[in-house]
Amino acid sequence: MLLSLLPISNLVAASLIQADYKSWTMSLEMIVLDASMHCWFVLALLVWLASFIWACHDICFNCYKDLLTFILQRFEKYPNFKSRDLYLDGPSYARHFIHSFANSLLDYSIKQSNSFKFNIKRLALGNPLLHNKLDTFAIYDFFWSRGMININFHQQILKECNGIDKDYHSHNAIKWSESCQQAMDKAKMAAFIVSSINVAKARRFDVLRDPCDKKWETLLRRKSGLKYSDANKDIGMLSALKKDADKDIDILPALKKILQQSIPITIFSGDQDAIVPTVGNLNHVNKLAKDMNLNMTKDEAWNHENKSGGWMYSYDNLLNFMTVRRTNHPATFSKPSETLFIFTSIILNPSH
CATH class of the missing domain: 3.40.50.1820 (Alpha/Beta hydrolase fold, catalytic domain)
Known part of the structure; x- marks a missing residue:
């Protein structure tokens, strides 16, 4: 943005x-x-x-x-x-x-x-x-509808992750079971034909192109960039401040x-x-x-x-x-x- x-x-x-x-x-x-x-x-x-x-x-x-x-x-x-x-x-x-x-x-x-x-x-x-929960399932609907994963992956996720919860008023944090998480990770890697779950997650930003190479973060880490901004040299600190429960x-x-x-x-x-x-x-x-x-x-x-x-x-x-x-x-x-x-x-x- x-x-x-x-x-x-x-x-x-x-x-x-x-x-x-x-x-x-x-x-x-x-x-x-x-x-x-x-x-x-x-x-x-x-x-x-x-x-x-x-x-x-x-x-x-x-x-x-x-x-x-x-x-x-x-x-x-x-x-x-x-x-x-x-x-x-x-x-x-x-x-x-x-x-x-x-x-x-x-x-x-x-x-x-x-x-x-x-x-x-x-x-x-x-x-x-x-x-969050319904949008998570939508990821695998997206993969399946585009032929990025087969029906077996899709059905396995619905089975292991207890299907789709239609409760639109729940603010409870989602706790996926280990078997559910494994099924989702396998589907992500299959969708992008990679063996690393981290690479697969990065590819989700744009399924047509390679993930961003972090040019903007590189710029912020430069001394000339830090001189004119309040950016912290360790951009990774942002993840520590992020309130994941909000999602x-x-x-x-x-x-x-x-x-x-x-x-x-x-x-x-x-x-x-x-x-x-x-x-x-x-x-x-x-x-x-x-x-x-x-x-x-x-x-x-x-x-x-x-x-x-x-x-x-x-x-x-x-x-x-x-x-x-x-x-x-x-x-x-x-x-x-x-x-x-x-x-x-x-x-x-x-x-x-």
């Missing part, structure tokens, strides 16, 4: 910084906030276009309380922003933060009956993990609460992402639409620059799901032009 938003790129080499003309900052003015004292690898973004926009990436689950205080203090200092429309965007892991932040803003607005209220217009989530929190009830306030939500996902496959997200969106009695109003391809961009499903213009063609995890990084189109044309300008 950071690489797709900032106007720079080091995709050619770690030592070479280039301008990125497909960056969102070509259209957006941006302030980057770092709250790493509270969260692991935190990136909070305040973005201005015609409207006031808040975007977040890799935020810990409870940081929304601090940022609610921050945004209220900022509005006191710059009251002209109070009249702006507010858009919330959270890619990848940030889906565990952004829905809480959105609901905290809504709860605050309800309590302020005769004073300032946040004018939340839309919510966007990119490649989000919405229900088991079921996000769907919180999204339903937001939709009940008539705030549209758009979810977009890369179709080559085997971290959080589109098949899982589409199942969640369909269930959410059914629970809220929303009717499907669009089931069609969408185009960008005269090329197929992916597929779009829309439910009463309140809930949207969009696949991004030939795109990995996260979509904002691998296809910045297409995701910028989603942001500017679907989220900011839904009548487009």
Whole structure:
């Protein structure tokens, strides 16, 4: 997300910084906030276009309380922003933060009956993990549907891992049995025809291409990079700070609460992402639409620059799901032009 938003790129080499003309900052003015004292690898973004926009990436689950205080203090200092429309965007892991932040803003607005209220217009989530257990099974549905594993692997996982739990309201941590974990590891290695489970896991970010060679991490470790940032030389420390238990929190009830306030939500996902496959997200969106009695109003391809961009499903213009063609995890990084189109044309300008 950071690489797709900032106007720079080091995709050619770690030592070479280039301008990125497909960056969102070509259209957006941006302030980057770092709250790493509270969260692991935190990136909070305040973005201005015609409207006031808040975007977040890799935020810990409870940081929304601090940022609610921050945004209220900022509005006191710059009251002209109070009249702006507010858009919330959270890619990848940030889906565990952004829905809480959105609901905290809504709860605050309800309590302020005769004073300032946040004018939340839309919510966007990119490649989000919405229900960990079901999304884990979706990985093997993805492999099987593409012929990457055979039916025996698929059936063995369903057998050893106790099938699919339809409990959409469980926040309990998942404890896979040893036989279940072994079956999943074998399926991952078979899917990518490798003998190392670590290599197989790395390949899940993009099933069509080799995994990232960590050019960005190499750049951060350089003395010249550390001189101008607060980056720690040991990037591995981030894993120690990451709150893995957060991933088991079921996000769907919180999204339903937001939709009940008539705030549209758009979810977009890369179709080559085997971290959080589109098949899982589409199942969640369909269930959410059914629970809220929303009717499907669009089931069609969408185009960008005269090329197929992916597929779009829309439910009463309140809930949207969009696949991004030939795109990995996260979509904002691998296809910045297409995701910028989603942001500017679907989220900011839904009548487009």
